[in-house]
Amino acid sequence: MKTATFRRATAAAACAVAFAASTVLSGSAMATTAATPSTPVVFPAVEGQLMSYVVNAKVANANKTKEVVKAVEAAGGVAVQQWPEIGVVIVQSESANFRSDILKYGYSTVESVGATRTIPVAEGTPAGIPVPWQKAMAPRSKQLAKSDLLYGDATFDGVAADPRETEQWDMVQIKADQAHQLTDGSRNVLVGVLDSGIDPNHPDLKANIDVAASVNCTNAGRPDTSPTGWNPTTSSHGTHVAGIIGAARNGVGIVGVAPNVRMASVKVVNDAGSIYPEYAICGFMWAGMKGMDVTNNSYYIDPLEFWCNDQPDQAAVRVAVERAVNWSTKQGVVHAAAAGNSSYDLSNKTTDNASPNDSTPIARGINNQCKDIPTELDGVVTVSSTDQAGKLSSFSNRGLNSIAVAAPGSRILSTLPNNSYGLLSGTSMASPHVAGVLALMKSQHPGWAPKKLISELQKQAQNHICMPSATPVGAACVGTLDNNSYYGEGISDALAAVL
Structure with missing residues (x-):
């Protein structure tokens, strides 16, 4: 809990x-x-596990956001939600190398990438978004x-x-x-x-x-x-x-x-x-x-x-x-x-x-x-x-x-x-x-x-x-x-x- x-x-x-x-x-x-560095927190990525990320564009506009989406796809991810007004794309990927690959494929457009959870995405990918993975997600138990x-x-x-x-x-x-x-x-x-x-x-x-x-x-x-x-x-x-x-x-x-x-x-x-x-x-x-x-x-x-x-x-x-x-x-x-x-x-x-x-x-x-x-x-x-x-x-x-x-x-x-x-x-x-x-x-x-x-x-x-x-x-x-x-x-x- x-x-x-x-x-x-x-x-x-x-x-x-x-x-x-x-x-x-x-x-x-x-x-x-100058501050004492904080203790790192591990955001793991295991091949085959569906994880969630934010990808930030260097410039916030629709064209640059589209370029980021292309880089996301090249890196083995899918864009779940695009916010071109702020240059932020919400991404899911099952690739363990997604974070390094998106920086490689999006070197000219991507400012930063960060995992949003330390566990796999329980709710899966929203309906209507084509994904290269088609695994049924285990239902999450409801609890107060x-x-x-x-x-x-x-x-x-x-x-x-x-x-x-x-x-x-x-x-x-x-x-x-x-x-x-x-x-x-x-x-x-x-x-x-x-x-x-x-x-x-x-x-x-x-x-x-x-x-x-x-x-x-x-x-x-x-x-x-x-x-x-x-x-x-x-x-x-x-x-x-x-x-x-x-x-x-x-x-x-x-x-x-x-x-x-x-x-x-x-x-x-x-x-x-x-x-x-x-x-x-x-x-x-x-x-x-x-x-x-x-x-x-x-x-x-x-x-x-x-x-x-x-x-x-x-x-x-x-x-x-x-x-x-x-x-x-x-x-x-x-x-x-x-x-x-x-x-x-x-x-x-x-x-x-x-x-x-x-x-x-x-x-x-x-x-x-x-x-x-x-x-x-x-x-x-x-x-x-x-x-x-x-x-x-x-x-x-x-x-x-x-x-x-x-x-x-x-x-x-x-x-x-x-x-x-x-x-x-x-x-x-x-x-x-x-x-x-x-x-x-x-x-x-x-x-x-x-x-x-x-x-x-x-x-x-x-x-x-x-x-x-x-x-x-x-x-x-x-x-x-x-x-x-x-x-x-x-x-x-x-x-x-x-x-």
Whole structure:
């Protein structure tokens, strides 16, 4: 069973849920001094086993991408998905020499190549793509990711007959209850929920799901627009996240931060709980192509918690993901992401014991040039988690100039599949609060671009002193009232966002 994809807490809170985090500041604030090289991670390639790769063109345009595809075929691979807008091709191959051969055949057009998994492709090759291999793929057993368990003594609750806003302390902490006196958000705003799918029939969500903008990206990274492809299968995570962002004000259950905005289900989590690079790239590209305004990303990209630029495979994956994030940002999409549940200091990286999480993890040395993606990419809002007392949640990652803002993430009541409600904890729950605040802000200021939205989000955040964590997290809070390692520039403020 996986133990890392959904951002996890420490052993004491092992059931916390959250997907990776990202940052507004951390990308540019990373240390630039010479770093100790990271420990290599082996991405094996065995002849006859179907593996997945990203291939990055030197120049991002349609013609160069076509040339890359020709080189892919010459090297014994097939192009599963082409993204000419960013010069990235998702490739599958059974050749053990594919990485070396693509650099040989594509010497004039290929910038880099990187494996995306340490195990064979379980879902096989999408239908309709001619391949030189025709082997039936063994079906992958479905299982709940560990992160989908409930936190502590939380339990699934039955369908509520009456509104439960009085139980939503989180909305009070970010002043969403006061913001709702002014606006519930605009139907013109679309939030992409990059997650495990949203229950299409939940009474608190159904009216706000934009079916036409929803997609499944777990078909080897190729967009699947089938009517039910984006529905949840083994995980309740995405449904819970969606409720925090946009549960409707309809006299039933709870109310989201932005209860009148639309949401798109962008499924990037497979049935085993993995979010591979090709899935996330598809999700970011889809968000930009569909004109989304905000995305929420409560995950880190598997199979590594930290991707290091001094390792060829890892560096190539980072380039491909960065291109997708940057392209979608240029299309007007602003991204919020969870900081992670490892009680880790993102500004002082030394070790990683959880990677690779799709095979056998190793204890490896890392440095500050290794990034949690999409967590630490420029232009992504990294969100840490608070509890009801306003303290940093014991499981939350932290880091001076790595955290943008904080939001509630401990024992959050939200929607669950099968018309139910329940409590989950994690920075996965904190990030959608901020995505909701960004959606409210975009509703009030439709002309604001991502950079402006982020600067105002941080400027308006409620400054917060360095309160001790609920339980020791391994490092004291450092910084100032305006910017510290626990809260970034403060707790997100929904009321200020709509004034």
